[in-house]
Amino acid sequence: MNMPLIVGNWKMNLLTDEAVVLAGGIRDFVKSLSGIRVVLAPSFTLLSEVRNVLSGSNVGLACQNFYFEEKGAYTGEVSAGMIKDAGCEFAIIGHSERRHLFGETDALINKKVSCAVEKDIDAILCVGETEDQRKTGKTFEIIEQQVCKGLDGLKRQDLQKISIAYEPVWAIGTGENATASQAEEVHHFIRKTITDKIYGNGISPLTILYGGSVTPENCSELLANKEVDGALVGGASLNIDSFCAIINAAKSV
Ligand code: PEP
Numbered sequence: 575m576n577m578p579l580i581v582g583n584w585k586m587n588l589l590t591d592e593a594v595v596l597a598g599g600i601r602d603f604v605k606s607l608s609g610i611r612v613v614l615a616p617s618f619t620l621l622s623e624v625r626n627v628l629s630g631s632n633v634g635l636a637c638q639n640f641y642f643e644e645k646g647a648y649t650g651e652v653s654a655g656m657i658k659d660a661g662c663e664f665a666i667i668g669h670s671e672r673r674h675l676f677g678e679t680d681a682l683i684n685k686k687v688s689c690a691v692e693k694d695i696d697a698i699l700c701v702g703e704t705e706d707q708r709k710t711g712k713t714f715e716i717i718e719q720q721v722c723k724g725l726d727g728l729k730r731q732d733l734q735k736i737s738i739a740y741e742p743v744w745a746i747g748t749g750e751n752a753t754a755s756q757a758e759e760v761h762h763f764i765r766k767t768i769t770d771k772i773y774g775n776g777i778s779p780l781t782i783l784y785g786g787s788v789t790p791e792n793c794s795e796l797l798a799n800k801e802v803d804g805a806l807v808g809g810a811s812l813n814i815d816s817f818c819a820i821i822n823a824a825k826s827v
Contacts, residue, residue, distance in 0.1 A: 582811030636664035680723035745786025790819035
């Protein structure tokens with residue numbers, strides 16, 4: 575089992591002054607903690623300032639997205655080389671908001687995962703079913719498709735640079751989290767899919783995060799589940815008290 579990983583996805587929130595205060599508070603809280611990895615994913619415009627705040631600390635930096643091409647005429651896009659240059663060790667890839675609001679396909683997401691690995695950036699590949707897909711019994715089909723297509727062409731040693739975040743779309747930002755047993759069931763299925771359908775036995779332990787309305791109130795039960803290696807936290811990562819409470823819970827389970 576890997577060290578628990580807690581990632582704060584700030585989405586399109588915060589201006590520089592607010593981000594500096596929040597990142598500084600989290601850095602100070604995490605300073606004396608060991609055995610846990612905490613990562614912040616600010617928007618692109620905040621990366622430089624947040625990097626300065628986190629410099630020399632044990633809190634990592636992630637981007638929320640990037641484009642797989644190296645450089646060129648891609649107006650509005652940011653490359654993996656650029657996000658690495660901005661200090662990111664991690665990249666969230668294929669978040670459901672990218673898939674559903676911006677039309678990202680499994681094929682595009684796969685190119686981003688490959689590109690991240692190539693650039694030595696830790697990829698956090700997000701997968702998850704919609705409410706409708708769950709209600710119509712398609713959860714496992716969808717998860718298998720997103721996992722297999724997302725990892726297409728990647729080698730088994732690349733898995734050391736990849737985590738999966740199971741984020742049911744119906745749970746993101748809704749206040750309705752998956753139960754620990756729902757998360758357990760899907761996380762187990764993801765591990766089985768990755769061994770049975772792609773790489774076979776003997777792969778190194780894979781980190782699978784749960785995301786979707788994680789709060790200080792529900793995190794202990796979710797994180798105590800043996801299949802859950804950490805959390806991808808949206809809304810609750812914007813508040814110092816709630817994010818630190820989640821970090822604390824991850825440390826204690
Ligand atoms: C997310 O942004 O990945 C997320 C899970 O958001 P929230 O925690 O707000 O549901």
